[in-house]
Amino acid sequence: MTNPDTEQALTESGTPVMPPEVAEQVAEQDANRRRMSEDLRVLEALLFAVSEPVTERAIAERLGAGADVPGLLEQLRGIYQGRGVELLQASGRWSFRTAPDVSERLRLEKLVPRKLSRAAIETLAIIAYHQPVTRAEIEEIRGVIVSSGTIDILLEEGWIKPRGRKQVPGRPVMWGTSNAFLDHFGLESIQDLPGIDELKAAGLLDSKRGVSAYSTRGSDTLLFDTEESDEALEPLTDGAESGDADEGEGDEKKED
Secondary structure: OOOHHHHHOEOOOOOEOOOHHHHHHHHHHHHHHHHHHHHHHHHHHHHHHOOOOEEHHHHHHHHOOOOOHHHHHHHHHHHHOOOOEEEEEEOOEEEEEEOHHHHHHHOOOOOOOOOOOHHHHHHHHHHHHHOOEEHHHHHHHHOOOOOHHHHHHHHHHOOEEEEEEEOOOOOOEEEEEOHHHHHHOOOOOHHHOOOHHHHHHOOOOOOHHHHHHHOOOOOOOOOOOOOOOOOOEEOOOOOOOOOOOOOOOOOOOOOO
16 A cells, blocks of 8 residues: 555656755755856856956955855865966965976076167167178267177177178277077068168158268168178187277277
8 A cells, every 4th residue: 555645745657756845955956056166167267367366355246146255265276276276365365376396397488688778779780781890980980989898788699790800900800790680680681771761761860960870881872781892801810709909998988
């Protein structure tokens, strides 16, 4: 014989039916699980998207009323425990950070380009447009004495290199640009440097003084000498690549 209570708990198809109060509790639990699962996804996305650590109050504003922020944070921290990134809390603010045991393997060394001084830029421009050129010729064009530090900076950057010695008394070193200079400025050859008309159009030459200061010797149309020069060059001797024979360390520095 079937128990009357059991009969009441069965539908016509024989499937058990929960009492209303039990069904209501189960439905509420399912809704809470779905809400927590959705809140956890939003919390994870929020912490990955922000650039700075966030407070629990800011998180609660995103998740809305009723969200168990502390519980969600602890649950998410447990999920990421021992992974490449971990959820960390500092001073009441939460953020994802690289796990300490793998951070050393991700360290990158980045070379920060040195910002050239105006003197270095002017010297580089003169060398580019007048090469091969001596330090004395650079000083003549600029109208000021070129410090040895300016040449050293351009050498360290790898943008200039010795191009032999001029066969005049003192045999000074002649300087020219390097392949690194061409690569840095996107030039295929030194002939690709802009001419006077292009520099005027760009607003870089807006006075007669500016034009005359950078015009090449014996040229009214180009601002550079070609690689082929009719000036006789003498190869540098070993150990003499770093300076001119007539360059003294005690040169007066007027501008740098």
